[in-house]
Amino acid sequence: MGWRRVCVLEAERIGWGASGRNGGFVSPGYSAGYQTIARQVGRDDAKSLHRLSIEGAEAVAANLEALGVADAERTQGLLSTSRYEATDELTAHRDWLEREFD
Ligand SMILES: Cc1cc2nc3c(=O)[nH]c(=O)nc-3n(C[C@H](O)[C@H](O)[C@H](O)COP(=O)(O)OP(=O)(O)OC[C@H]3O[C@@H](n4cnc5c(N)ncnc54)[C@H](O)[C@@H]3O)c2cc1C
Secondary structure: OOOOOOOOOOOOOOOOOHHHOOOOOOOOOOOOOHHHHHHHHOHHHHHHHHHHHHHHHHHHHHHHHHHOOOOOOOOOOOOOOOOOOOHHHHHHHHHHHHHHHO
């Protein structure tokens, strides 16, 4: 990876917006959820977007590795929990993710 000269245009200060406030969680998927996105762009494009989000998470992991960021301890997997009984829903979601995205 070579060095690049870049120009950052920022109205406030660097890290002002959401990027300076986020919790630091890196996982595939979007807050809107697959069904909402599929309604807007169709199932095929929604799947492509989900695959892109998987690539994004992998790119972050590769950067951490390449840059030797020792403090960024990676946790494998994603734990979904529910405050109400949703076993069937969570199981169906897990099965769908496995089927569609391996
Ligand atoms: C509380 C919180 C927690 C979050 N946690 C997570 C998380 O754990 N994991 C995750 O993946 N995502 C998280 N997100 C979402 C994620 O942070 C955002 O999706 C992401 O940072 C958006 O990046 P951005 O560059 O599009 O926008 P921003 O980081 O918001 O950058 C936009 C910048 O543009 C500047 N700007 C606006 N208008 C102009 C102008 N006219 N001229 C010059 N500059 C301008 C703004 O000042 C701002 O700094 C979180 C968001 C919030 C708010």
